[in-house]
Amino acid sequence: MVAVTLVLVGVLSWWYINRPDRFTYANNRPLIEITVDNMGDYFKPNTATTTLKPEQLVEIEGRIKEINTLNNRHTILIKGTLDASPYIICDMQTGQEKELELLKENDTIKVKGIFKGFLKDAVFLNCIVTHHNLNE
Amino acid sequence: MNRLIILACFMLCGGQQLVAQKVIARQGRIAFFSYTPVENIKAENNQVLSIIDLSNGRIAVSMLMNAFIFEKALMREHFNESYVESDMYPKATFEGELLDFDPLLKEVQTRIIKGNFTMHGVSQTLEIKTKIDYIDGSYEVSGSFEAMVDDYEIKIPPLLAGNIAKVISVDFKFEYEPYQEE
Numbered sequence: 001m002v003a004v005t006l007v008l009v010g011v012l013s014w015w016y017i018n019r020p021d022r023f024t025y026a027n028n029r030p031l032i033e034i035t036v037d038n039m040g041d042y043f044k045p046n047t048a049t050t051t052l053k054p055e056q057l058v059e060i061e062g063r064i065k066e067i068n069t070l071n072n073r074h075t076i077l078i079k080g081t082l083d084a085s086p087y088i089i090c091d092m093q094t095g096q097e098k099e100l101e102l103l104k105e106n107d108t109i110k111v112k113g114i115f116k117g118f119l120k121d122a123v124f125l126n127c128i129v130t131h132h133n134l135n136e
Numbered sequence: 137m138n139r140l141i142i143l144a145c146f147m148l149c150g151g152q153q154l155v156a157q158k159v160i161a162r163q164g165r166i167a168f169f170s171y172t173p174v175e176n177i178k179a180e181n182n183q184v185l186s187i188i189d190l191s192n193g194r195i196a197v198s199m200l201m202n203a204f205i206f207e208k209a210l211m212r213e214h215f216n217e218s219y220v221e222s223d224m225y226p227k228a229t230f231e232g233e234l235l236d237f238d239p240l241l242k243e244v245q246t247r248i249i250k251g252n253f254t255m256h257g258v259s260q261t262l263e264i265k266t267k268i269d270y271i272d273g274s275y276e277v278s279g280s281f282e283a284m285v286d287d288y289e290i291k292i293p294p295l296l297a298g299n300i301a302k303v304i305s306v307d308f309k310f311e312y313e314p315y316q317e318e
Contacts, residue, residue: 021209054202054226070311071165071182089162089183117200117226119185121162125203 022093022126030059030112039080039088042122052115052122059130060088061110064103074100076111076127085120090127099129107132159275160315161186166199166308168283170301177211177300179204186310188275190239195249197230197310219290219300220256228255234268242270249279256288278309 032052034042039062042051052058062078065087069075074096078088090111092100103109110131113124164184170177184199201222206212216222232251245268252259266279283304285292292300 017208017210019209021206021212054223068163070163071180071309073182075163075182077162087162091182116183116203119162119183119198119200119227120160121185123183123200123203125205 028057028112030057032056033059033061035061037081052118054115054117056115057112058115058124059110059112060090060124061108061131062088064105064107064109066105067100067103076100076103076109077121078109078111086118087121089121089123091123091125092127092129096128099132103129103132157190158315158317159188159190159312161277161310161312164197164199164308164310166306168204168307169305171305172299172301174298177206179206179211179215181205184308184310186277186312187315188234188277188312193234193237193239195230195232195234195251199228201226201228201255214296219292225256228253230254230262232262234266237268239275244269253283256290258288260287274314275312276309277312278307280305280307282306 039060060078062080065077065079065083067074067076074092076090076092078090090113109129111124111127112130113127116123116125162185163182164186165180165182166184167178167180181199181204183203184197186195186197188195201220202216204212204215206215220228230251230253232249235248235250237245237247247266247268249262249264249266251262253262254260260283262281264279264281266277269276269278283306285300285302285304
């Protein structure tokens with residue numbers, strides 16, 4: 001019994017130390033939902049820090065400004081009603097490649113991601129596409 | 137003669153406009169590596185912001201410390217919660233100058249960037265050898281340097297001291313595009 005317990009503790013410890021840094025929240029309800037219409041309100045200077053906190057799960061609806069593979073990463077830049085900074089930079093989780101193949105500039109999509117902070121644009125990591133072709 | 141003067145003015149003004157513009161990189165990359173016999177740690181940040189004022193060679197860089205990606209969740213947690221304390225010091229910044237940089241030169245230049253790098257609330261003066269490439273009308277700036285963990289008052293718990301190198305290798309690469317200030 002003691003041996004079994006020790007083995008279990010060892011396995012759990014090994015898992016805890018070596019667990020990969022991945023997020024699975026496709027079915028998690030986001031804390032905040034941002035749309036094309038209110039995006040500007042969240043990302044005006046000096047407002048993002050009071051309304052969004054780092055590490056919050058956020059769902060964003062917006063139009064695609066650009067999809068790029070800079071730094072060997074898949075990244076979507078999302079814009080609001082105006083094609084002007086600040087944009088939303090969404091670094092996509094691995095495994096989103098098939099979803100991205102269906103997307104193009106100016107498509108309206110919904111993505112979920114973890115808010116990291118604000119530089120010139122709002123930065124989100126671990127993004128997943130939750131809905132696409134919303135404008136069809 | 138008048139036409140020559142007008143043409144000379146246009147050429148001068150055109151040249152001045154090219155030198156006066158700024159360029160921006162929204163998705164610059166900074167990666168760091170820690171090599172120890174116990175464990176190798178690497179992380180990268182792919183949303184680093186940088187702006188260069190081509191008229192005077194001034195360069196500014198800003199990055200979110202919690203946007204570094206690690207292979208293991210525990211590494212990321214230790215990095216943010218214990219080492220760089222990203223809740224208290226969310227950003228690292230660099231402000232400096234590209235020395236002797238000629239924005240009109242359309243070939244690879246190797247120059248020194250000199251400036252102040254601030255992380256974890258501590259500023260250090262750095263001089264970094266940098267390669268500046270002119271590709272398809274925009275600039276690519278890349279280079280590497282080494283940083284001492286102790287210089288930034290980063291406290292490593294004694295139990296984990298063997299897992300973190302005292303000297304961290306840092307690589308960076310920025311791909312710039314023209315920047316229209318709004």
